[in-house]
Amino acid sequence: MVDTAQRRLKIGVMGGTFDPIHHGHLVAASEVAQSFGLDEVIFVPTGQPYQKPGATSSEHRYLMTVIATASNPRFTVSRVDIDREGPTFTIDTLRDLHAQHPDAELFFISGADAIAQIFDWKDVRELWSLAHFVAVTRPGHQLSISGLPESDVSLLEVPALAISSTDCRSRVSRGFPVWYLVPDGVVQYISKHHLYRSLT
Ligand SMILES: Nc1ncnc2c1ncn2[C@@H]1O[C@H](COP(=O)(O)OP(=O)(O)OP(=O)(O)O)[C@@H](O)[C@H]1O
Numbered sequence: 001m002v003d004t005a006q007r008r009l010k011i012g013v014m015g016g017t018f019d020p021i022h023h024g025h026l027v028a029a030s031e032v033a034q035s036f037g038l039d040e041v042i043f044v045p046t047g048q049p050y051q052k053p054g055a056t057s058s059e060h061r062y063l064m065t066v067i068a069t070a071s072n073p074r075f076t077v078s079r080v081d082i083d084r085e086g087p088t089f090t091i092d093t094l095r096d097l098h099a100q101h102p103d104a105e106l107f108f109i110s111g112a113d114a115i116a117q118i119f120d121w122k123d124v125r126e127l128w129s130l131a132h133f134v135a136v137t138r139p140g141h142q143l144s145i146s147g148l149p150e151s152d153v154s155l156l157e158v159p160a161l162a163i164s165s166t167d168c169r170s171r172v173s174r175g176f177p178v179w180y181l182v183p184d185g186v187v188q189y190i191s192k193h194h195l196y197r198s199l200t
């Protein structure tokens with residue numbers, strides 16, 4: 001058994017809109033946890049994803065994330081972004097989680113597409129002081145961290161799952177199944193709450 005009392009806890013932070021959460025997110029978090037020896041991965045659904053207007057209500061996205069992560073004892077879900085007023089910025093996510101876990105080392109997990117946009121994020125230069133960033137591969141997206149501080153950002157190749165929330169929403173709206181793209185409980189949640197039926 002690992003003696004966590006003698007070392008800093010290592011906590012992954014998997015931020016996302018999760019509209020809906022799918023197996024690409026879960027595999028990425030699991031792979032980073034394994035490779036970096038993380039004690040826990042906190043999934044953090046965005047409250048108001050200012051770059052994704054029209055996202056499904058945060059409570060639906062939060063509950064789907066809870067359902068999807070329930071089977072993994074190292075996965076938890078935080079409401080920090082949902083319960084904060086205003087648009088969601090990662091700088092606030094990391095500050096809040098740092099305040100809740102002052103002795104832990106934070107690892108922010110990001111796909112290749114998201115990390116490519118990071119210079120557009122709020123207070124980007126302060127982000128590195130709050131967490132180490134782990135950028136994971138994603139089919140269809142070039143993974144590059146040129147220009148990012150090498151000591152603060154790592155690259156990790158993960159199993160390639162060509163799944164996106166956009167495609168899941170589109171499939172549901174066209175009457176196609178999302179079984180095996182998202183966890184079973186999430187399929188049932190989408191069906192029960194009639195999500196994504198009326199997209200065009
Ligand atoms: N299939 C995947 N493989 C690796 N990383 C992924 C994958 N899907 C999403 N991610 C990463 O997970 C994080 C949260 O993603 P998000 O919730 O925006 O899902 P998405 O599938 O990209 O959604 P959308 O299609 O609506 O843009 C981002 O850092 C994203 O890059």
Ligand SMILES: O=C(O)c1ccc[n+]([C@@H]2O[C@H](COP(=O)([O-])O)[C@@H](O)[C@H]2O)c1
Pocket residue numbers: 014015016017018046049051052088089090091114120121122
């Ligand atoms: O901080 C920002 O300005 C910022 C801008 C866009 C996205 N993010 C974060 O990136 C993560 C993935 O976001 P998204 O929109 O691709 O689901 C999520 O945690 C967002 O809060 C953060």
